[in-house]
Amino acid sequence: MTRILGVVSDSRLELGERYIPLFEKVAPELELRRPDEIANPAEVQFMFTFLPAADAFTPYPNLRAVFGAGAGVDAIEACPSLPKGLPIFRVEDPDQAQQMAGFSVFHVLWHHREMASWFEARGRQDYQRKLYGISPLEKRIGVMGFGHMGQAIARGLTALGYPVASYSRRAPEPMPGVTHYTADGLDDFLAQSEILINVLPLTAQTQGMIGAELMAKLPQGAAIIHIGRGGQVDETALVEAIDSGHLSGASVDVFETEPLPQGHPFWTHPKIFITPHVASIPVPENVVRAIRARMLDLQPA
Numbered sequence: 001m002t003r004i005l006g007v008v009s010d011s012r013l014e015l016g017e018r019y020i021p022l023f024e025k026v027a028p029e030l031e032l033r034r035p036d037e038i039a040n041p042a043e044v045q046f047m048f049t050f051l052p053a054a055d056a057f058t059p060y061p062n063l064r065a066v067f068g069a070g071a072g073v074d075a076i077e078a079c080p081s082l083p084k085g086l087p088i089f090r091v092e093d094p095d096q097a098q099q100m101a102g103f104s105v106f107h108v109l110w111h112h113r114e115m116a117s118w119f120e121a122r123g124r125q126d127y128q129r130k131l132y133g134i135s136p137l138e139k140r141i142g143v144m145g146f147g148h149m150g151q152a153i154a155r156g157l158t159a160l161g162y163p164v165a166s167y168s169r170r171a172p173e174p175m176p177g178v179t180h181y182t183a184d185g186l187d188d189f190l191a192q193s194e195i196l197i198n199v200l201p202l203t204a205q206t207q208g209m210i211g212a213e214l215m216a217k218l219p220q221g222a223a224i225i226h227i228g229r230g231g232q233v234d235e236t237a238l239v240e241a242i243d244s245g246h247l248s249g250a251s252v253d254v255f256e257t258e259p260l261p262q263g264h265p266f267w268t269h270p271k272i273f274i275t276p277h278v279a280s281i282p283v284p285e286n287v288v289r290a291i292r293a294r295m296l297d298l299q300p301a
Contacts, residue, residue, distance in 0.1 A: 003031040004295050006046040007038055007060065011053040015069055019048065022284050027292035035059070046295055049076060057081040064298050065089060067291050071096065071149065071280065072229050074202040091282045092290035097152035099280035104153045104197055104225060105160065107251040110273065111195055111223035112139045116249065136161040142193025145200035145228060146172050146180070149280075153197060154178050165189055190217040195225065202229035212237040215247060224250040227279040231256050235266070242271050253279045 006023075008016045016034045023032040030046075038044060041059040049056065050069040057063065058081045065087045068076055073088050082088075109115070113134060121128055133139075141157050143150045146168040154164045158177035165179045166172065167189040172180060181189035190196070196218060200206045210226070211234040218224075224247065226233050235256055241247040249271035255264075258277060266272050 003029060004045050004299070005038075005043045006030060006032045006048060006291075006295075007035055007044045008032050008048045009035050009053070009056045010049045010051055010069070011056070012051045013069070015048065015050065018284055019288065022288045026285055026288045030292055030295060045298075046291070048291065051075045052079045052082075054079065055081050057083055057086075065294060067091075067287075067294070069287070070282070072202060074229060089291075089294055091287055093282040093286040095286060096280045096282045097148050100149045100199070100227065101152040101156035103227065103253075103279040105156050107225045107273065108139075108141060108157060108162065108195055108197070110251065111225070111249055112136070116271065116273075137163065139163075140165065140192050140194045142167065142189055142196045143178075144189075144193075144196060144198045147199075147201075149199045150197075151175065153199065165192055187217055190214065191219065193222060194219050195223050197225040198228040198232060200228045200232060202231060206232050208232065208234060210234065210238075212241065215241045218247065220246060221248045222246075223248050224252075226250065227253045230254040230258060235264075239265050239269060239272075242269070249273070251275070253277055 008019060016032070020032050023030050032048060042062050044060045045062065045064045047057065047060065047063060047066045048069060049066065052075065056079060063083060063086055066076060067089045068091060071091055073090055076082065076088055114130065139162060141162045141164045143154050143164060144167045146154070146166040150166060154166060154175060157164050164177060165181060167181045167186060169183050171182050198210060200209070208231065210224070210232050215237060224238065233252070238250055242249060251273040252266060253275045254277055260266060260274065266274050
């Protein structure tokens with residue numbers, strides 16, 4: 001059997017070093033090469049990328065699919081050389097959703113249990129105890145975006161006893177312990193979200209969605225956990241909402257500009273917990289297995 005040829009092409013990440021050996025080991029039917037290793041571009045059937053260069057797709061006239069190296073594919077969709085109608089596949093890794101759920105649980109506990117204040121008290125050698133408000137039943141969580149990731153997050157939080165609400169364009173299947181809101185219920189959803197977790201995909205509708213107007217609809221003292229996509233949160237408005245006292249704090253894993261620029265106010269803000277886009281990282285072997293399955297399905301009978 002002739003192996004199915006693919007190209008790994010990215011303007012930011014050196015994906016080939018990690019993934020080319022894995023394709024050889026896990027998916028022997030597929031051969032992944034760098035662009036300078038492709039003798040005949042017409043033979044390339046798939047591309048593996050995260051942030052493609054503007055002309056990344058131009059050399060390959062017979063692509064059958066493109067696979068993203070992360071959960072978001074907005075950079076691929078925005079690439080000017082992307083052929084019209086070319087199927088784009090996101091990462092398929094159940095473990096990634098579990099990572100996202102664990103990350104979210106940590107940050108819910110961070111904000112709910114006011115862990116930052118204990119770090120500050122430690123620096124003062126100030127032994128103080130909070131004897132109220134620590135039950136999960138006393139903190140309402142809103143999960144904005146209820147796909148694979150959002151559902152895993154909701155299951156993790158309901159297992160700990162938190163009351164959870166979800167927001168999505170369409171009503172999902174019922175989930176025990178979760179109240180669902182759809183498009184026309186956004187204001188009601190926000191009004192009950194004392195900790196708001198954003199896992200929405202980046203679209204024209206969600207670009208800049210979490211701005212001053214939306215934040216003002218959250219309860220006084222609410223916190224935001226932003227693990228969706230950079231560009232969805234108005235970062236200036238977030239700082240202003242925290243500094244005004246309306247929001248108690250935020251956890252931010254994705255940013256409008258990545259890496260986060262030096263001198264950005266998030267770096268030094270005492271009430272903003274930042275992490276460098278690590279809420280979930282796909283297991284490479286699982287990514288390769290998913291690509292293998294897809295490409296074998298796309299082959300002629």
